[in-house]
Amino acid sequence: MGQKHFAIAKYLPEKAVLQLPGRSGGEDFSSFILPPSSFVSTGDPMIRHDIAQLITKALKKAQKKGDLPKFDLPDIILERPKDPTHGDYASPAALGLARYARMAPIKIAESIIKRMERPDYLGEVSAVRPGFINIRLSSTWLAQQVQTIINRGDSFGRIELGQGKRAQVEFISANPTGPLTFGSGRNAVLGDALASVLDAAGFSVQREYYLNDQGNQVDIFARSLQHHYANALGQGDKFPFPENGYPGDYLIEMGRQLVADVGDAYLSLDEAEALRVFRDEGLTRMIARIKADAELLNIHFDNWFSEKSLYDDGVYGKVFNMLSVNNQLVEKDGAIWFKGAEEEAKDNVVVRSDGRPTYFASDIAYIYNKLVMRGFEQAIYVWGADHHGHVARLKAAARALGLDDERITIILYQLVALERDGKPVRMGKRSKFITLAEVVEEIGADATRFMLLTRSADSQMTLDLGLAVKQSNDNPVYYVQYAHARIASILRRAA
Structure with missing residues (x-):
């Protein structure tokens, strides 16, 4: 975690490491x-x-x-x-x-x-x-510290560096148009581990999942579900599959579940109402699945934040007006752009030429909501390295709103390649992508979390599913579990 993207590092304690095996020396x-x-x-x-x-x-x-x-x-x-x-x-x-x-x-x-x-x-x-x-x-x-450790119980190792300061860690935040893929695994583990460290360091921490429930992709998702629902009733030809739609088995199954729940009641809806209903039904069911997938890794979010609420509650409109009054927006080629740095101008469209706000527009409203409306002193994002170009523009937008960009920390991580016994794994058992649930089911939550935390976030890594379940010292998870068992045995004998 470089200093450039990790301002909050100055608040963190030194990393604790268990030194194994121990020195020879009996009572030492x-x-x-x-x-x-x-x-x-x-x-x-x-x-x-x-x-x-x-x-x-x-x-x-x-x-x-x-x-x-x-x-x-x-x-x-x-x-x-x-x-x-x-x-x-x-x-x-x-x-x-x-x-x-x-x-x-x-x-x-x-x-x-x-x-x-x-x-x-x-x-x-x-x-x-x-x-x-x-x-x-x-x-x-x-x-002598052993008694101190015993006396402090679960509070042992906790410190007060944060002094109760409010920090939010927003992580995973994958689009709610499908189950969590293994590609979100490193994001999930990094974000949750960081939140735990900050909590132990005396910060008041919130874990948040940002739901991209606004825009064209959600509409395509809704239309895809509508087609699969109608198809389950034998009337799929009346509701054509949308261009660039979602063909996954998970959505076909969701269409069947919807038929089991409401029968053919949704076939007669007018176009506008159908879009709203299938959007709501699809998002509700998919978010429930995402929550279940996250909980497989023992990850529990404190808040699920709706991108759509930024528009419904007027936050976007307020921020847009602030930037306009501050002369931070410019119209060009029919679109509205955030001025920012000239070399980044190509990425800084706020409103498209057709009037639709961009993801960047939502990002600006979202950081204002975090730092001003909800009062977090630190807003921490966990992003894939492919988003590195978005770091500067988000901080620039925060400064344009009069905010201190030191309150924004963005952790960038490299993607993880998946192997089994040295051979690449690219497809899951039931789909063209590998779900996070499949990996956790195969190697377990503890092994998944441990393996994904063994390398720094900015390092590329490969997770070998075969190695992760191997019972030998070649497997770092097994080695640590064995060390833990040995320590537990010593404690039992000493009791």
Whole structure:
């Protein structure tokens, strides 16, 4: 998550990692528990920051005592060693300071250690050639944290960085014209995981699904359902299948369900009423299926927001007038454009030449609704990388409305390729696309979530369905589950 698209990163705690397998050493539990920064009481700095401060203070003391010459001190870097035998933390600070001090890095490291304070959480601190400072946390102190963890129960690990600030994470938001495909899986898992992290960090978080229930695609969806409904009654020829309509088996089945529920009652509706009825019936049933698909991954949305409501409630009209008064709109080629940056002008049509608002028009009204009308302090979007060109224009539109674009965070993610035992999988069992439900049914919710979170959002990845169910250390899900089982066994024996 780059800083460019993830302004809220400054509010997030350091990522917790379970270090496995543990160090050898019998009673030393330090490598079996989460990083010590999780144990610091609410409001205290992270322990990594504390240790960096100790090194800075030691450097200043060394300079004052004449151990080291005077020079400006840089920020201290602390790393988690890949090899746990090197300690819990390591700093290469002495290596970087050698050219300023004109001393061997190992001598600088030794001077730092000599002047370093020793709070109770520090164990062994050693200088290692060519000049690393290796730091091990006190095993006694770490063991004492076990009782803290037990006492805090479910609240353990929660911090108050957010201080109750309202943040909204809007994710998935796939068109409600079909079931969720596997293509939405990474979006779903990223959005839900981020919302959970923000909640644990003290933000008041809302999970929202934005429903594109307005516009031409929804009308085509309604006409497709009308055809499938009539066809189930043997009268499909009276309601031709629309151009670019939805032929999927899921919609054919929905037409049959509609016949079972209302019989032939909808055959006699006039054109305008039929469009409204089939739009409402189709959206209601498809949204219910999308909710069920999301819940297969243990994802529960707090709010389902209708794009149509932006127009019905006058939000779009209000925002359009604001932009017009602020001289942010221009008419060209019969359409209305948001001025924005010249190099992006081709993407900035707000109203088409036929009078229909674009998706961008809805986006502008939607961000105004989020930040002004509903008062969220942070609006977070999870988008596919193919939407990267929309980032700048949304932020530009927010600025044109007088809003701080730092309150908008857009996380871009790469799509995921699907394989089974190394061979590409492109079609589902019952359709030309692979549904999210099919994948979850095959490998389970936990495996799906875990696998999709093992790589950063901006990294391309492949999920192998065969590997995800394999019971061997080749499968990272199995490895973690095995580690969990081992830990549970230790706890049972210790009880």
